[in-house]
Amino acid sequence: MKKQLRLAFVAMLLFAATVLTPFITVASAQPNNPSLPRIVDNSDLLTDQEEDFLLSRISEIHAKYAFDVVFVTENDLQGKSTRDFADDFFDYGGYGVGDDNSGVLVLISDEGRWISGTGRGIMVFSSDYGIPRIGKMIAPYFDDGEYFDGFNSFLNFSDEFLKQEQTGDPYTEGNPYRTLTDKLKTVGIIAVAAFILSLLIVSGMKRSMKTARLRSEAGEYVVQGSFVLTRESDTFLYSTVTRTAIPKSDSSSSSGGGGSSSHRGSSGTSHSGGSF
Amino acid sequence: MEALEYKCPNCSGGIIFDSTSQNLTCPYCDTSFEIDALVQFNQSLENEKADSYGWQDYTRESGTGDWEEGELDGISEFRCPSCGGEIVGNPNTVATSCVYCGNPAILMSQLQGMYKPDYIIPFKLDKNAAKSALIKHLRFKPLLPKSFKDENRIESLTGIYVPFWLFDCDVDASIRFKATRTQVWSDSEYRYTRTSYYLVLRDGGMSFEMVPVDGSEKMDDEYMEAIEPFDYSQISDFKTPYLSGYIAEKYDIDAEQSKPRANARIKTSVEDIFRSTVKGYNTVVTENSNISLHDGKIHYALLPVWMLNTKYKDKIYSFSMNGQTGRFVGELPVSVGRFWAWTFGLTSVFTAVASLIYLLFM
Structure with a gap:
C-alpha cells in the first residue's frame, strides 16, 4: 500500500517536474523541490528509523553544501539500464539544488548498483575518480546486505568530498582522497625508511669510533710533478645495440586530466555515472 | 684459403679472419671489428708482462x-749510567728510563749487530x-x-x-x-x-x-x-x-x-x-x-x-x-644502549618531519 502510494506520488511529481522545472528558481541552499522524498525505498531495505536518520543527514548536506542526495532502491527498472533509470529518476523527479540541479543519486537494484552525479556532482562524483573511489569503499556493505551502513558511509564520504570541493581543489586523480588507513600506511612506510636511514647514520658513527685503520694507498708520497704519461691511446673496439620495447601507455584513460567524462540523459541533462 | 687467429675482445673466443670474404667477425658472439683496432688489442695482450x-x-x-768506532763502547750494558742499577728491558729496547732513578738510559749494547x-x-x-x-x-x-x-x-x-x-x-x-x-x-x-x-x-x-x-x-x-x-x-x-x-x-x-x-x-x-x-x-x-x-x-x-x-x-x-x-x-667502546637510543631517536625525528611534510603539503 505504502509502496503504491509512493509510486503514484513520484509519478505525479515526475510529470509536474517535467512541465514546471523551467519556471522554478529556488534559493541556492535549498533543494529545488524540498518536499520530494530523498529516500525512495521501494525494495524496503531500510527501516523507518534508519530512513529518518539518513534523511536528517541528507538535510545537513543540503544546508552545508547546497547539494542534493537521493537514495533509490528499486527492482523494477521499467526496462531501462541502471544508468538511464538513475538519470531519469533524478532529472524527471526534479531533484537537485540550484540552476544546474547539483546532486547525486544512488540506485540499488537487483540489476546493479549505480551512482549518478548531476551539476556540481559531475565534478565531485566524477565518472573517472569520485564514483569508483567511493564505490570501492562502500561496495562491501552492500555486498553483505548492510544497506544502512552502506548509505551512511556514502554520506560520510560525500561530506568529505564536498568539503574538499569547497576549498576549490576537489579530489581527482591528481589530488587523491586518502583515508586514515591510507595515511597511516604512508606514515608507516616513511617510518621504515627513516629507520633504515637512521641505522645507516648511526652505524657510520659507530665505525668512526675506530680511527686506527690501514691505508690502502700511498698517494701522499708521490713526488710532486713526477707523474708523466708517455702513452695515451683510446681505441674504439666494437659496439653493441640492444633495444627494449617501450610500454604502450593507455592514452584514452590518461587524457582525462582534471575533467570528468559525462553523458547526456534522455532529458538532455548531463550526468556522471558509474556502477559499484 | 688462409686463416689467421685473433682473440675476440668481447668473449675471448678465437676470431677466424676469412681472407676470401674479407670479413672479421667472431664466430662465437657475432661481434664484428675494425681490423686495426683488433690488431692493436691483440698486440697489447702480447706485450703484457x-x-x-x-x-x-x-x-x-x-x-x-755500521756504528762508528767507539760509539757503542764505554757504556755499561743493562746498567744505569747514573745510579748503576740494573735495567730490565725487552730485547728490542734501545732507550728507556732507569726504574730506580728515573734517568734516561740508552742501551747501546742492544744496538750491536743491527x-x-x-x-x-x-x-x-x-x-x-x-x-x-x-x-x-x-x-x-x-x-x-x-x-x-x-x-x-x-x-x-x-x-x-x-x-x-x-x-x-x-x-x-x-x-x-x-x-x-x-x-x-x-x-x-x-x-x-x-x-x-x-x-x-x-x-x-x-x-x-x-x-x-x-x-x-x-x-x-x-x-x-x-x-x-x-x-x-x-x-x-x-x-x-x-x-x-x-x-x-x-x-x-x-x-x-x-x-x-x-x-x-x-x-x-x-x-x-x-x-x-x-x-x-x-x-x-x-x-x-x-x-x-x-x-x-x-x-x-x-x-x-x-x-x-x-x-x-x-x-x-x-x-x-x-x-x-x-x-x-x-x-673507543660503543654503548649498545646509546647506539639504539640514537637510532630510534633519529628515526622518530625523521618520521615526524617527513610525515608532517606529507600530511600538510601532499
Whole structure:
C-alpha cells in the first residue's frame, strides 16, 4: 500500500517536474523541490528509523553544501539500464539544488548498483575518480546486505568530498582522497625508511669510533710533478645495440586530466555515472 | 684459403679472419671489428708482462752502515749510567728510563749487530700534548658510554721511537682498461642502447718518496699507518742523543719482510692515478696493470709516536699519537644502549618531519 502510494506520488511529481522545472528558481541552499522524498525505498531495505536518520543527514548536506542526495532502491527498472533509470529518476523527479540541479543519486537494484552525479556532482562524483573511489569503499556493505551502513558511509564520504570541493581543489586523480588507513600506511612506510636511514647514520658513527685503520694507498708520497704519461691511446673496439620495447601507455584513460567524462540523459541533462 | 687467429675482445673466443670474404667477425658472439683496432688489442695482450719490483737490498753500503768506532763502547750494558742499577728491558729496547732513578738510559749494547738508523724525526709534542689530545678525542662522541670519560684511567703513556722502513722508488707502469660509453635513444616503439667498447692504454711513470712501513712487530700496523703522514721536511740524520728520555725500539721486521706492504700501497696508488686520467666514459674497468719499479732505495728511520693505554671496565683501550704532527687515532667502546637510543631517536625525528611534510603539503 505504502509502496503504491509512493509510486503514484513520484509519478505525479515526475510529470509536474517535467512541465514546471523551467519556471522554478529556488534559493541556492535549498533543494529545488524540498518536499520530494530523498529516500525512495521501494525494495524496503531500510527501516523507518534508519530512513529518518539518513534523511536528517541528507538535510545537513543540503544546508552545508547546497547539494542534493537521493537514495533509490528499486527492482523494477521499467526496462531501462541502471544508468538511464538513475538519470531519469533524478532529472524527471526534479531533484537537485540550484540552476544546474547539483546532486547525486544512488540506485540499488537487483540489476546493479549505480551512482549518478548531476551539476556540481559531475565534478565531485566524477565518472573517472569520485564514483569508483567511493564505490570501492562502500561496495562491501552492500555486498553483505548492510544497506544502512552502506548509505551512511556514502554520506560520510560525500561530506568529505564536498568539503574538499569547497576549498576549490576537489579530489581527482591528481589530488587523491586518502583515508586514515591510507595515511597511516604512508606514515608507516616513511617510518621504515627513516629507520633504515637512521641505522645507516648511526652505524657510520659507530665505525668512526675506530680511527686506527690501514691505508690502502700511498698517494701522499708521490713526488710532486713526477707523474708523466708517455702513452695515451683510446681505441674504439666494437659496439653493441640492444633495444627494449617501450610500454604502450593507455592514452584514452590518461587524457582525462582534471575533467570528468559525462553523458547526456534522455532529458538532455548531463550526468556522471558509474556502477559499484 | 688462409686463416689467421685473433682473440675476440668481447668473449675471448678465437676470431677466424676469412681472407676470401674479407670479413672479421667472431664466430662465437657475432661481434664484428675494425681490423686495426683488433690488431692493436691483440698486440697489447702480447706485450703484457708480470709486475717487477726492483728494490735495492738494505745493506751496510746502502744505509749509513755500521756504528762508528767507539760509539757503542764505554757504556755499561743493562746498567744505569747514573745510579748503576740494573735495567730490565725487552730485547728490542734501545732507550728507556732507569726504574730506580728515573734517568734516561740508552742501551747501546742492544744496538750491536743491527744497522744504525739513517734518519730520525725528533719528538715535537710532549706528554701533556698527548694527554690533552686524548681529552679532545673523547669530545663529541655520542656513542661513547657516559662513564668512559670519568672512569677511564690512563694506564701508561709512553713516547716511543718506532723503527720504520722508508721506501723511495721510480715506477713505470703500463695499464690496460676496458671502457664503455653508452648512448640511449628511442623511436615510437623501442628504446635503443648502444654500448661502445674502447681499448684504453696508459703508459707512464711517477716517483715515490719515503713510503713508510712499520718495522716493529709490537706496534700495531693499523695504528702506525693511521697516524701518517709524518712531515719529512723535519727529518734529520740519526744522532744517538735524540733518544734520551724516550723509549726506542730496534726493528724486528727487516726491510725484506716490509717490501710487500710497500709494493701493495704503491701499486694501488699508481693504478688510482692512472685510472683518473681515463675520462669521458660511463664505465672503466682495469683489465691489466703492469708495474715496474726501479731505483728502489730503502732507508731506516726512527719516527716519534706517543702510545697511550687506558683501562675501562678491565679492558685496555689503546691510542697512538703522531709525536710530530699530533694526529691522534684509536678505538673507543660503543654503548649498545646509546647506539639504539640514537637510532630510534633519529628515526622518530625523521618520521615526524617527513610525515608532517606529507600530511600538510601532499
